[in-house]
Amino acid sequence: MVIHSQEKQRALNIIWNAAADYAVKSEFEGYDAEGRADLYWNYIIGAIHRHCDFDQLQTYFDRVRPDSDRAFYEGLAWIGLENYAFERGRDERPVLEDLRRAYAESVLGGRRPEEFYFLVDEISKAHFARAAGLQPPVREQVAAVLEMLEFGADATTEEIVLRLNQVVDQHFPLAQDRKKAHLFHIELPFRLNLPLKKKHPGSLQNPFLDISLLNVFNTAAGTPGEEPADPDKKSEHSRKNLSWEAIKEQQESKARETIQARYGVSMLPEAQTRALEQQLCTGNHKDCRLHFTRGEFAAQTESDHRKAVLKQREKNQQHFKENLARNHNSILKLTNIIKNTLLIHFEPSTYRSESGQLVGGRVWRNLHLNDNRVFLKSTRDDIGSLSVDLLLDASGSQIDRQEMLASQGYIIAESLQRCQIPVRVFSFCTNSNFTVINLFRNYDEDGKNEAVFNYRASGCNRDGLAIRAALHLIEKSQYDHRILIVLSDGKPVDPHGIGGNRTDPDLNFYADTVGVNDAALEVRRGRLNGISILCVFTGLDEDIPAAQKIYGNDLVFIKSAEKFADIVGVLLKNELRNI
Amino acid sequence: MSDDMLNFLKEEGIRESLIREVARFRDANGVSPDLDYRIPRPRFLYYGADIWEQAITALLCGENLLLVSPKATGKNVLAENLAAAFGRPSWDISFHINTDSSSLIGTDTFENGRVVQRHGPIYECAVHGGFGVLDEINMAKNESIAILHATLDFRRIIDIPGYSKITLDGLTRFIATMNYGYAGTRELNEALASRFMVIRMPTISSANLRKLLKREFPNLREKYMEQFTGLFQDLQKKCENSEISSKSLDLRGLISAIHLMEKGLPAGAALEIGITNKSFDDFERDLVEDVIRLRIPQAPRREEIFTD
Structure with a gap:
């Protein structure tokens, strides 16, 4: 079941609405079999957050979490919680009765393959049959469980947790306690092991749980067609494939893993990354690799890199807070400059015409001079849609200025957002032969500018490839006018030379003239394609000429933090005027 | 006057x-x-x-x-x-x-x-x-x-x-x-x-919205008065949290929709044209619809909503 991000957002919205609290972070969300957010269940989840002390409830969920039948225990708890949330909300929202009835009908009328049986289904079915006012024949034990589980509106969270634990202890002991013989367990051995997530429409599931189960399945259990599990056969199998290509492939995967551990998991499927590499890593960047990430680390990664990112984030935020007044002022100033510039674009140009708005004072010209142009016509130029991409140089040469750069990136992004201009922020650096593009916020992610503080400098910088990759992403966007602002020290450095020519030693190092020329070429190419490229220079005075060579006149040098907004404002203003 | x-x-x-x-x-x-x-x-x-x-x-x-x-x-x-x-x-x-x-x-x-x-x-x-x-x-x-x-x-x-x-x-x-x-x-x-x-000016409070609805629709049943008030508050909260734009947060639209219900249009349809459709974004409409569905049944009879 694929859950689209929109449906996830919808589910969260229903939960927030029911919880009357938009800060709730729910571990649970409800989806139907097609992956659509389930209105009723998400309401229940939200209502539980509203009416219960979820931290207390969490003790139950934490208790069952290590168990292999976790999904069953969670499902069991939600049956009881559903009853509670419904009872609590029925007066406030009379529509719940209709929604519950509709849901009960879908459960009772739901068709499931005969070969599957889920204990939790039996309980759930019995519960919803009772909810629908039916008196279904149920096994005595199920009735006993439901008696304990169906919490009334006056139950306190403490009582709920207590009773949930009692149900578990009395009827379905956790794995470690299962040695004790039990009615259900004896009758239905193994049945509890079936995951709740595959059950009828309306199942509750944790999307993360889904993913982790999937991963476990693929790695531990193996999938058909994979290498044989027998170690002897395995080595034989491996030997057969031990070709140069295989070694290369292995090394490449290893390198990709290393880069992912260092900078975060890839945001693109590997096949897509490779396709992009084929397209972009050509010419001077032959043999280079790309890594697109959002800086998110896999849950199991506990690497130093991850800690370093978090530490740098704290430092960046601290630096921003220390200069809060100044930064805030810069945002306001920059916002105003951009807004005013855009306003000027809306300035209508008026001219005399033979039609339009009659100018009374000119009518005499028509009578006496036969001048028909006694009307005023005004036209307004629409500048069309506009987007800005912000590319931050995250190479080691910026290491002393990381906090400043993060603040500057944030200020620009925030100002643009306030002007309702879509903005995307990413950083680039190069490590080994990988050029890493770290996306902090995308065009549509308003309110996520804070992610810019995840900026951390390390490694080298292959400006040409980074700009090429950024331009490629920009070219795919649908905006009429696109601006790329690069915050860089204009000093490309990468020990990997220029592909295709290994004889010239100068070309074996991507720096100085070679690097500058290549980056300049990419910038010109982008401009030819109609993308405006600006540079906010963040390096040392001595590197200004190189940066000028790359970016031409569209470059500004920030001499003092106080002047940041004004200077960037002028840069943007000039660019917007040219649109 | x-x-x-x-x-x-x-x-x-x-x-x-x-x-x-x-x-x-x-x-x-x-x-x-x-x-x-x-x-x-x-x-x-x-x-x-x-x-x-x-x-x-x-x-x-x-x-x-x-x-x-x-x-x-x-x-x-x-x-x-x-x-x-x-x-x-x-x-x-x-x-x-x-x-x-x-x-x-x-x-x-x-x-x-x-x-x-x-x-x-x-x-x-x-x-x-x-x-x-x-x-x-x-x-x-x-x-x-x-x-x-x-x-x-x-x-x-x-x-x-x-x-x-x-x-x-x-x-x-x-x-x-x-x-x-x-x-x-x-x-x-x-x-x-x-x-x-x-x-x-603050956003309208529940108590004031209730007064307003009562004055505009003296025949509106208490149960539905609560639901319409709650619906508006839910939308307001969603808007304050930037989950939806203010397009569908439309008091005029809500009042007009209740007028349509009074004339006999089913509640679902009335709210759709009065509130939901004010947004032209599909996803936003879904969110607004969810809020409505958690408050108002799709087709209550007119006499369930109004006393006469």
């Missing part, structure tokens, strides 16, 4: 002394019969005693008002109510991107072979001591309404180059409204903002 307004103010719990002053203001300043039609007869009443007191006091002191608030908070209702309470003729002037001095003060026109001035609404309002409601003042360009600076500050004049210079009637007041955050709105520049007393 104005007596009704004063009674309403009493019911709202506005200070007696203020009400007395409003009554005195009104009694002392009659309106000529040919302008009587311009005194508003409000269909909706503004609920919120604090805001009422602030506004009345400012107007009594001769100040102009700028009402700032998000959508659906009753800016225009209050402006209209104020004109009615003070018993003054009112001129409604909607501002837009092309608003300029000629559309406000007046424009040249040709009359009997001569170029003469045709007066604009601001001029008329100034001469007759009316209440000018400058609706969505921040839609206009700051430069083009700079002409109002002298009108709105202590000078209280309108100087029309080539024609005349007039002084505002002592009873003239301007009440500007502005919504912060609509597409197309802009910052009001300081020069203009400093000429107003600025009232930030």
Whole structure:
């Protein structure tokens, strides 16, 4: 079941609405079999957050979490919680009765393959049959469980947790306690092991749980067609494939893993990354690799890199807070400059015409001079849609200025957002032969500018490839006018030379003239394609000429933090005027 | 009508002394019969005693008002109510991107072979001591309404180059409204903002919304009154948290939808055209629909919603 991000957002919205609290972070969300957010269940989840002390409830969920039948225990708890949330909300929202009835009908009328049986289904079915006012024949034990589980509106969270634990202890002991013989367990051995997530429409599931189960399945259990599990056969199998290509492939995967551990998991499927590499890593960047990430680390990664990112984030935020007044002022100033510039674009140009708005004072010209142009016509130029991409140089040469750069990136992004201009922020650096593009916020992610503080400098910088990759992403966007602002020290450095020519030693190092020329070429190419490229220079005075060579006149040098907004404002203003 | 307004103010719990002053203001300043039609007869009443007191006091002191608030908070209702309470003729002037001095003060026109001035609404309002409601003042360009600076500050004049210079009637007041955050709105520049007393209007409270619905729909059943109020609050909260835009947070739309239900349209359809469809984004519509479905059944019978 694929859950689209929109449906996830919808589910969260229903939960927030029911919880009357938009800060709730729910571990649970409800989806139907097609992956659509389930209105009723998400309401229940939200209502539980509203009416219960979820931290207390969490003790139950934490208790069952290590168990292999976790999904069953969670499902069991939600049956009881559903009853509670419904009872609590029925007066406030009379529509719940209709929604519950509709849901009960879908459960009772739901068709499931005969070969599957889920204990939790039996309980759930019995519960919803009772909810629908039916008196279904149920096994005595199920009735006993439901008696304990169906919490009334006056139950306190403490009582709920207590009773949930009692149900578990009395009827379905956790794995470690299962040695004790039990009615259900004896009758239905193994049945509890079936995951709740595959059950009828309306199942509750944790999307993360889904993913982790999937991963476990693929790695531990193996999938058909994979290498044989027998170690002897395995080595034989491996030997057969031990070709140069295989070694290369292995090394490449290893390198990709290393880069992912260092900078975060890839945001693109590997096949897509490779396709992009084929397209972009050509010419001077032959043999280079790309890594697109959002800086998110896999849950199991506990690497130093991850800690370093978090530490740098704290430092960046601290630096921003220390200069809060100044930064805030810069945002306001920059916002105003951009807004005013855009306003000027809306300035209508008026001219005399033979039609339009009659100018009374000119009518005499028509009578006496036969001048028909006694009307005023005004036209307004629409500048069309506009987007800005912000590319931050995250190479080691910026290491002393990381906090400043993060603040500057944030200020620009925030100002643009306030002007309702879509903005995307990413950083680039190069490590080994990988050029890493770290996306902090995308065009549509308003309110996520804070992610810019995840900026951390390390490694080298292959400006040409980074700009090429950024331009490629920009070219795919649908905006009429696109601006790329690069915050860089204009000093490309990468020990990997220029592909295709290994004889010239100068070309074996991507720096100085070679690097500058290549980056300049990419910038010109982008401009030819109609993308405006600006540079906010963040390096040392001595590197200004190189940066000028790359970016031409569209470059500004920030001499003092106080002047940041004004200077960037002028840069943007000039660019917007040219649109 | 104005007596009704004063009674309403009493019911709202506005200070007696203020009400007395409003009554005195009104009694002392009659309106000529040919302008009587311009005194508003409000269909909706503004609920919120604090805001009422602030506004009345400012107007009594001769100040102009700028009402700032998000959508659906009753800016225009209050402006209209104020004109009615003070018993003054009112001129409604909607501002837009092309608003300029000629559309406000007046424009040249040709009359009997001569170029003469045709007066604009601001001029008329100034001469007759009316209440000018400058609706969505921040839609206009700051430069083009700079002409109002002298009108709105202590000078209280309108100087029309080539024609005349007039002084505002002592009873003239301007009440500007502005919504912060609509597409197309802009910052009001300081020069203009400093000429107003600025009232930030809160979003409507549940209790006031209930009062409003009760007045508008006396036959609405209590159960549904609660649900419609809750629905609006849910949407408001969603909007405050930026999960949806303010397009669907539409009090006018909600009231119109209830009117449609009263006429017999099923609740689902009425809310769809009154609220959901105000948004043109598919996903946003889904979110709004979810909120509605968690409050209102799709097709309740009319008699379930209304008592008659």
